[in-house]
């Protein structure tokens with residue numbers, strides 16, 4: 001008996017090994033910029049694994065898409081290593097400086113002192129986590145030294161690259177802020193004016209900062225000359241940073257949030273992001289319905305009602321779990337979902353005002369970036385990286401080339417700005433050293449035949465975009481379908497369904513209104529989803545980059 005099984009096992013192993021031997025290792029990379037995708041392959045060609053490639057893609061995006069992410073910001077890397085079946089969430093989210101406190105942007109009467117203080121300039125900047133994230137990824141998961149994996153980013157910063165329309169549009173959006181800061185305007189503007197199309201953007205100081213990071217690891221950013229320059233610039237401009245803040249910054253490895261939606265294993269972002277919990281809560285509510293069998297109108301209605309309830313809980317309960325207790329198990333339980341479902345009707349909405357609980361205004365939005373990587377062995381990275389608004393706070397620390405984030409605005413404050421209408425509770429109030437709640441949702445989806453990697457920028461709408469893509473994945477569609485499909489969104493408050501024009505027909509709009517939904521078309525299409533998939537049985541790969549953006553998906 002034993003021998004028989006051993007023989008079968010050996011034959012099977014041989015079979016599997018043969019498949020592997022016959023299948024050259026291939027990789028799929030989808031990112032928001034062709035140069036970043038190319039940087040990933042450059043590093044793979046030099047013997048790097050997908051985690052080295054992720055370092056290269058992250059760092060290159062920081063250079064060639066400075067509106068979206070950068071060394072002055074933070075992000076999350078959801079990683080899976082196939083050989084020991086490790087799945088981890090690397091939390092490189094920015095942290096509030098130690099001098100920050102819950103009333104830092106308001107006066108004693110709870111009034112906002114200066115509505116721009118958490119959005120523009122050094123006062124808006126939290127302590128960056130992206131550089132520490134790159135070092136962590138390289139040291140714990142990569143094979144190559146940072147000197148190799150950061151080389152493409154350094155080269156693009158030093159030699160320059162041609163800016164695209166997306167860059168120019170976002171520059172225009174933040175032009176007035178960038179103009180306020182000479183170090184920013186010298187780099188991003190030409191004699192104080194917007195550059196021409198096809199202009200070359202060189203970032204010599206940033207190349208030097210990246211070189212310091214390559215040479216000295218985390219000390220190359222959080223200590224030594226770069227840290228001195230960062231502190232000098234921030235403090236001179238009224239910011240809160242101290243040397244202690246920089247020295248103390250640590251990334252945290254966390255267990256991802258894991259759940260199941262009708263046979264699909266969903267692995268996503270835990271706090272300090274709201275992403276995974278809100279995504280899974282909405283999916284658990286929806287799992288009781290066979291959406292494929294329902295008409296489109298009922299489907300849209302139910303998905304919207306699930307979004308409303310899950311985003312309501314985001315507002316009530318979610319914040320940095322290192323500081324507040326997040327009732328994760330309860331929010332993700334089937335019983336809890338059943339309770340929420342019981343208030344859902346097929347033929348009417350429940351207005352958001354009738355959901356209970358005290359919430360405060362929060363704001364969120366701007367720009368961000370995502371990339372997805374997977375190889376034929378199943379090693380993979382889903383990374384969403386941000387400096388919050390386009391070009392972050394608009395403030396470059398002189399001599400570093402580092403554009404600082406304005407992520408402090410993702411906290412909730414008593415009477416804080418309400419740009420994107422998100423609301424929150426005490427769970428997401430500012431505290432020294434705390435991470436501000438994010439919506440970034442880097443995610444893996446897995447069913448019997450496929451493993452997918454996906455995510456997108458888009459502020460509060462990130463989670464609903466990943467939700468719609470997950471429901472589409474469930475229909476056995478391809479990455480191009482997930483990234484292309486028309487989007488709609490409900491975030492509890494404001495009590496409105498925002499939708500891309502292509503999402504609903506005129507008839508559907510009338511019918512949704514009839515059910516009691518308030519509808520608002522978005523001015524432009526939104527999101528920039530990057531997705532990749534491995535077909536487990538054939539080892540084939542596929543990937544897609546959102547046609548709304550200028551990214552590139554490649555398999556080779």
Ligand code: DON
Nearest residue numbers: 365366367368438439458459
């Ligand atoms: O962490 C967050 O949720 C936000 N700072 C992300 C901002 C964003 O995605 C803007 N994108 N368009």
